[in-house]
Amino acid sequence: MAVHWCTVPAPRPVGALTLVVSDAGLCCVAFGDHPEAATAAATRLGTEAVEDPEGTEPARTQVLEYLTGGRRTFDLPLDWRLTAGSPRTVLQTLFAHVGYGATITYAELAELSGAYVGHGYTAARGVGSIMGSNPLPVVVPCHRVTAADGLGGFGGGRPAKEWLLALEGVLTPAFDLDLG
Incomplete structure (x- = not known):
């Protein structure tokens, strides 16, 4: 099909x-x-x-x-077949546990997912790499994953990450930021 x-x-x-x-x-x-x-x-x-x-x-x-600000959760079926192993575990943990308006650091997500137990800095880097290859950004909210010392990267670009976080009330929108 x-x-x-x-x-x-x-x-x-x-x-x-x-x-x-x-x-x-x-x-x-x-x-x-x-x-x-x-x-x-x-x-x-x-x-x-x-x-x-x-x-x-x-x-x-x-x-x-x-x-457009009318939905806070996605309840549609997701097909996870474009990811596997630890990346799938981390992404499914993110989807299940980090809701609208919340953020989590790369290291915290590594610990929460259990995919990188005891790996410290390497775990955070591993999660960052997984976020960069997320096949379902926005829906599986990798924009909610931040660095310990700032926003961190984002596949859609930093301005898009800032916009999505402002939409969710995490960041104060810039004056020129159109939130729909």
């Missing part, structure tokens, strides 16, 4: 998001209008990608509701 994909608009600095949905659920969110992200996800899942906004409807609706 093919994966379905669409691109949804998002306020700047987030920009557009490409959503990819398999028969099992949302499997990929990519920053920007990137049909190639859908093709790559489909290839990894052994199928083809079809542009189909109707086939992505529940995911599209929930992401748009979140981006």
Whole structure:
């Protein structure tokens, strides 16, 4: 069965998001209008990608509701097959335990997930790497994971991370920040 994909608009600095949905659920969110992200996800899942906004409807609706401040949690099915092992454990822990308006450090997430017990600094770096390869950003909220001494990085760029955290009330929005 093919994966379905669409691109949804998002306020700047987030920009557009490409959503990819398999028969099992949302499997990929990519920053920007990137049909190639859908093709790559489909290839990894052994199928083809079809542009189909109707086939992505529940995911599209929930992401748009979140981006406009009308949704705080995602309750759509997620397809975790694009990640495995410790990365999947860490991402599932993040999704289950770090809610809207909350943050957690890389080291705290490493400890909470149990994936890197006793590894200290290396654990925090490992979690940072996992956040950078998160196939479901925004929905699996890697923007809520911060460095011990600041915001840390983000695959969508620091301005997008700041915008998402301001949307959730973690940061005070800048005067020129459009929160929808």
